Amino acid sequence: MLEIQLPDGSIVQHPDNASPLSVAESIGSRLAKAVIAAKVGDQVIDATRPLHAFAGKGPIPLRLLTEKDPEALGVLRHSCAHVMARAIMRLFPNVSLAFGPTINNGFYYDFDVPKKLSEDDFAAIEAEMAKIVEKGEPFEQFSLNREQAIELCSDMKQALKVEHIQTGLASHDSLGFYRQGEFVDLCRGPHIPDASRIKAFKVMSVAGSYWKGDASGKQLQRVYGTAWFSQKDMQSYLDQVEEAKKRDHRVIGKKLGLFQISAEVGQGMCLWLPKGARIRSLLEDFLRKEMLKRGYEPVYSPHLGRVELYETSGHFPYYRDSQFPPLFVSDAGALVDAWIRRLEDPKGLQDVHETAFLQSAEVLGCELKGYDKASPAADRIAILQQWQRQHERYLVKPMNCPHHAQIFKAAPRSYKQLPLRLFEFGTVYRFEQTGELNGMLRVRGLTQDDAHIFCTQDQVEQEFRNTIELTRLVLESVGLKDYRVQLSLRDPKSDKYVGSEENWQKAEAALRRVLTESGLNFSAAEGEAAFYGPKADFMVRDCIGRQWQLGTVQLDYNLPERFQLEYVGADNKTHRPVMIHRAPFGSMERFVGMLTEHFAGAFPMWLAPEQIRICPLSEKSNDYAVELEKRFTDAGFRVTTDLRGAKVQAKIRDAQLELIPYMAVVGPREAETQSIALRDRISGELGTMPVTEVLELLGTEVRERRIRQVAENKLAAVTEEPQEVAENEY
RNA sequence: GCUGCUGUAGCUCAGUGGUAGAGCACUUCCUUGGUAAGGAAGAGGUCAUGGGUUCAAGUCCCAUCAGCAGCUCCA
Missing domain, CATH: 3.30.930.10 (Bira Bifunctional Protein; Domain 2)
Known part of the structure; x- marks a missing residue:
């Protein structure tokens, strides 16, 4: 008999062949249906895993994981990655599996597959996954020794898995596999009991990746997906992804005129537009x-510094590849610099190259005393470096x-x-x-x-x-x-x-x-x-x-x-x-x-490039509007006046879309009483108040650097704790 | 840098080898109004750049440049 301790502290007896699922069964059939996985101590395991392996001193501390537990979502997603891999193998020939871990909010699986996957294939993949989920076959774990594992993977034509067993897993004597129907994968697990637990999933995107992250190695195709315990959860997640896209600073920055990156100036060179x-x-x-x-x-310092400065600091040549190349004041500077680097790594270098170099150097007016007499490369390099020190070289400063x-x-x-x-x-x-x-x-x-x-x-x-x-x-x-x-x-x-x-x-x-x-x-x-x-x-x-x-x-x-x-x-x-x-x-x-x-572009009052937009009701009120603009500007506010011959509705709409915190609507009534019908971007009309009161109200908001817009976002609730790529791969 | 996708008006985009398009923005005119789009007219393009195929190229092919996604990287 096994002694098992449940989270409430109670200790129960179960037969030697007990699994978390059978323990759940003994508590209630509804619980058994809800069990996704289990936790023994800190280790998350399959619900079907026999518990006798954990028997030792004292009772086995067991916690059953249901969809309410955060760990369960990772298990679900990893299983869903298997389902997706299975679907892709059914749809396309010659699929070689790489890795398929869970990530924040979902999972991916890397494949080596001849067919070029694209978004057009997602519907078919999802349909095939749906069939697998509907059939609800169990995930069955088994272990093999090294020879058997390599043989199995070879038989399945899974070359990457064979390679991984031989290299990455060289120290493992026993290797875990999971079988689900015809699909077998080398995997540490754990997995959900059966595929029917997957209630919501979606194939999200496809991208390139590399076998074991090595860019010189084989290029693989990575398919991203997400999986959830309910359609509702998935929808909130998809909404959040949408929200993040809407907030993209590149989109908002363009729309609001904050910054621009012009190909003519150069990539990665940011032009700050007036509002940004x-x-x-x-x-x-x-x-x-x-x-x-x-x-x-x-203090202030110039944008250039001599290369020697960065040699002293150690940043040159160590970070050379991630710096803009040096500026040479002498014509021959770049030539000498390039030649030193060739001498340092003289692979394939021939005598004629050296002759050509010396001729070029001469043409460029570079005298190298004693160079032709120096024999080891190191001596020649020393002469070239000596020359370099006598001729200015600058770096645009990297720090x-x-x-x-x-x-x-x-x-x-x-x-x-x-x-x-x-x-x-x-x-x-x-x-x-x-x-x-x-x-x-x-x-x-x-x-x-x-x-x-x-x-x-x-x-x-x-x-x-x-x-x-x-x-x-x-x-x-x-x-x-x-x-x-x-x-x-x-x-x-x-x-x-x-x-x-x-x-x-x-x-x-x-x-x-x-x-x-x-x-x-x-x-x-x-x-x-x-x-x-x-x-x-x-x-x-x-x-x-x-x-x-x-x-x-x-x-x-x-x-x-x-x-x-x-x-x-x-x-x-x-x-x-x-x-x-x-x-x-x-x-x-x-x-x-x-x-x-x-802020999704809606900067708080103290940072908003434009704080107030004055919207005169008609051109009859333009004079009052301009007078107000001056009063606000003098008081230190950033304010503009919309003098177009448009209706006030249109002016307000534009100000709203530009995310300006306040709008001052003024017509004859306001002009008469030196007042403003104030409108708040967030909560709408605030009513009419004297100009002095508005100045005071808005001034306080700026001084206190009040932030009002952020709390509005309710989506924060769906975001999980960030997690590193889950360790369910070997 | 690697792989893939994309590049048409200021912006968002349509245009599958046969005369360059729409909406918004812009300009002018009409309208003079009360809290998210009043109406009309006009102007705006070497279809990223350079080659090629073709009687004919925005459209097909190649290269280059740039953007996007992912990978790799970030003193």
């Missing part, structure tokens, strides 16, 4: 003011830190001057891969709200505390209240880190202490730190539940070392400062792009 630029400058002004209050000092480090070095520093906090809205350029560019969220030219704090090790804790406080203020000022902090610490077993053991320990303890006392929701991730220092990233959830990584605070022990930064301590000896990089917004592009989606 207004939002950005409001955010910058806000942050600048807060930083000045906190002892930061503004501001080296410049700020130079500013620190501009004068001898005493401990009395620390912390030195230098800030700059610094524009940097990164040569992102074309496929990574995405509206404002991923661009090639971006402006960081960058600052570098140079301080003593003992000041790290207080500076970190202040930075966290500033970041929180920034996020909450735009209504982002749902966030957590990921603290990235070093892997204590690794030796890849720079900086002393003692400093790391002190710093990590300090960061942890600050986060703990701040009451923030934070999680520590060991091994995630950069080699140069620990960092804290703010993970922010927007109002439809999507997660964004925004602000960051990073400690740096590396650059102070590389740039030989020093200050004189109270002991009259030189010491190395710690450098803290921090950016509450991250980048202005990304932050405004994210905010656009968060």
Whole structure:
């Protein structure tokens, strides 16, 4: 007999061949029908899995999972991935299966299949899946040893699975399979008892992927799907997907005239149109003011820096591929640079190439003394590098830190001057891969709200505390209240880190202490730190539940070392400062792009590019409207007047569509009494009130940075916790 | 960068080898109104760019550029 402990603490006896399903059966047949899977301790298992495998000391802690449990949805989706794979194998010949895990809100399955799948095939796939679901065959688990497993997969012509058993699963003696009808798949599970539990599913999209993520490897086709316990849940999800699409900052940005990316300027180069630029400058002004209050000092640095600067910082040539190529002041610069790289990797290089190089160099006026006498490649490279150092090369700056480090070095520093906090809205350029560019969220030219704090090790804790406080203020000022902090610490077993053991320990303890006392929701991730220092990233959830990584605070022990930064301590000896990089917004592009989606374009009063639209009833009231516009403008509001000869309904409609927070409707009655019929974009008519009252009302809303529009969204409820790709594959 | 899809008026899009289209926006005129579209007329295009096939190309083919989706990447 097995002793099983149920969640209520009660212990029940069951025969040795008991499974979660039979346990459920003994409680009630309705429960048995509702069981999706079960949990023994922390492990989710099939409802049909015999429980004797878990017998050991004491009773088996069993929890039956029904559709009310969040874990059950993952099990359902993974099973649905099998159903989809089965349907696709029925419809198309020569399907080789790769992996089919669950993901946030659904699942995918990767296939190697000769037929090019497209949206046109989805209906057929769904119809075939529906047949499988309707038949409701059980998912049956079985295990094989390595030889049997390889033989089975070979027999089924599943070459990828064979390869995976031989490579990825080389250490496994026993391999799990699931059978459902004619469909057999190498899989760790768990699965739902039978296919009829799938109540709602949809094939969502198809895309390319690679076998084991290797871009040089075989290209596979990935079919995405989603599955739910009810049509209603699925519909809410589909609605949310729609909502996210409607909020796309690229669509809204175009419609509202916030920004533009022009192919003629270049890909990934964002042009801030007046309205987008207004939002950005409001955010910058806000942050600048807060930083000045906190002892930061503004600095400016140029957009170029000599390549040697980045060689010192270590960013060149290490990140060369993700930087814009160097600018050479000398004609021969690019040639010499290219030739050094050929010499460093001389595969296929011939003597005639060298002759050609020397001739070209001569034509371009490049004298290389002693080059032809130098024999090992290393010597020739040294001569070329010597030449390079004598001829200017610049990089468009990929980051501001080296410049700020130079500013620190501009004068001898005493401990009395620390912390030195230098800030700059610094524009940097990164040569992102074309496929990574995405509206404002991923661009090639971006402006960081960058600052570098140079301080003593003992000041790290207080500076970190202040930075966290500033970041929180920034996020909450735009209504982002749902966030957590990921603290990235070093892997204590690794030796890849720079900086002393003692400093790391002190710093990590300090960061942890600050986060703990701040009451923030934070999680520590060991091994995630950069080699140069620990960092804290703010993970922010927007109002439809999507997660964004925004602000960051990073400690740096590396650059102070590389740039030989020093200050004189109270002991009259030189010491190395710690450098803290921090950016509450991250980048202005990304932050405004994210905010656009968060607000769906309806910016709060304090950020709205246009706050009030004055709508005169007819041209007879235009004079009063213009007079009002001046009063509002003088009071610091952003306001325009709609003087078209259109009906007021049309003016209001346009203002509503432009998401302007307030409309001031004025006709002869208002002109007579110096009043305004105020209309709120969200709640409609607010009635007629004196101009002074409107000024006061709206002024307060701006001053308090009131956010009113976000709470409206009800869709947040359907979004689940984000989850990593589920581990139901080996 | 890889794979696939897309590129027609300011915007959203229709146009399957035979004279370049619609709605919205824009301009002008009429209308002078009370909280989400009053009416009429007009203007606007080297159909992304460069080649090719054809009597004939927006339409078919190739290349390039750009956008989108996914993959890979993000100091």
